[in-house]
Amino acid sequence: MTSKYTVHVVLVVLLSLLFTLSNYAFMYAADINATITAGVFVPQKPLNLAVAIGDRSVDLSWSQPFSNGGSLITDYIVEYKLTSGGVWVEFPGVVSANTFASVTSLSNDTQYSFRVSAVNDIGQGPASDEVSATPGSPAQVLVTGFSDLTFPSIIAGVLITNEGAVQYEYQYTWCVTSSDSNLCGGGDDIFNASAAKLILPGENWGTNLSSTIVGAGNYWFHVQVQFGSDSSYASQSFTAVAQSGGSGGGGGSSSGSRSRASSCVGGDINKDKAVNLVDFSIFLLSWGKEAPFTNPCVDINRDGKVTVVDFSILLTQWGKKPAIFKGI
């Protein structure tokens, strides 16, 4: 009798325990369900993190994540570390949903890694893919012209400016190739050389660079100045001529087209006393071509080629009364 009573009591206790547990389970499930319905999470990782280097600094830019997690992104956290080791350090910045930032107070010629993560009301999302960069004092490089274009060696004038605030030793490379897109060291250099120069901040350092070429003809001169993990580039095409002068490879216009061109007035190619879209369309027909031209007026500066220089002169007279190019 007592044992029967005990069994009943145990059964009742077990049943009530089961009931309570199942209740909790349902409540918990309902909670999960509520969370899923609300659908608010941390944002996904930002995409396409990009870096441009500066003097002891870098500029970062990136794209928003595919998903903000259901809540607006309120901030991005930028972190950096030495690529060779070290721990991620958050770069302090103002709270902003802008997708760009500058990281300053870095050391030149030291490689850093960078990553960015998005923040919303729920919290901080995963970090973007890393990018690495080595800051350096940016250089501006210009090809100022050619002082000698006689085969077998040509001399190009180059100007390098230190745009940073500290003196910097620049490694620079120059080469001659057959195309505008073939950079120095691309394996098809006709000539290649390199040197280094310490330049003061703000200084314009000019130099003449000599290159040896294989024969008369059309070439591209390229110069590359390295700073940190970046480089500045400049290039210019040239036509090398044979030493004797002779017939010249420069590509001057024929005398026939020259005499006809003498009646041309600036950008007024169709001679209707106005410079407009009609002139532009005739101009386009000869774009990139060399003399002789069907309409010699397309060669506004009369250098035997229709290039961006002619285009620039045409544009200055656009919608105005045409004027003879004074440089002739």
Added chain:
Amino acid sequence: MMSFKYTLSVGLVCTLFILCTVTQVHAAQVTFKVVSNIVQNDTATIVEAYLDPEGSSLNAIEGVIALSGTGVEYISSVNIETGGSAFSLWPQDPVYSKDDKVIRFTGGSTEGVVEEGLLFRMRLFSQEQGDITLSWIGGSAYVSDGQGTPEGISSRSLSIALAQSEPNQISKSSPDSKPPYFEALEVSRDTDVYEGKYFISFHANDDISGVARYEVVEGQITTEVSNGIYVLQDQGRTSKVVVIAYDHAGNSASVKVPTKYGLFFEAFIAGALLLLILTLLLWRKMRR
């Protein structure tokens, strides 16, 4: 002692003077920046190139931008949009050469660019994740002085950890709902070009995605045109000719080309016909 102090002071003044008079050679600046996609499902990596004339007025620019890095092999396409650019005329549209891995272009502005403005927008599509670098490797800008004076360009490369993207999703998701607009259309004839035939020159602009192509509908014939020039088939110029400009999002705008008689004459004929019909109707009503 006094003389040493004096020499030191003069030396300091001279050094300061030299430092102050060191001026940078003037150059315009091209910068690159990754920007966010405006539309959901748009997976393209968008990079904008800007030109800062740094105080000059520039009316033409030519350049070569190289794409390099381990991820460059994964790039399936680079679509370039000139919508909203500071330059509106493009003798050489910015186009990506997959063989050379460079973008070449020549652009112009009739008014001259005097402050920082968009050059163009690049939409990069990559089959895989990878690192790429965009570098300005050559080119010049030209001052609006009528002399074709070149101005150097300084630029810093942009290295990107490129995400994977799917080109198919992009065309439908463009946020551009604004149609292009025509800036000029001229009918002309020149003895030196097109065998002296009549041709039309036209130019449209689009602020968002840029003009993609033109169509010329002459009578029953539709011709796709890319460069804004079309030689008329009907040299009598009596056929109806309509030019349609499409932007990259598929929006379009059209403009009617005046016939030999001009738009005023056409309007006059239409008005006269309408008047004739009205007179006939009135006459019939009066007869009843």
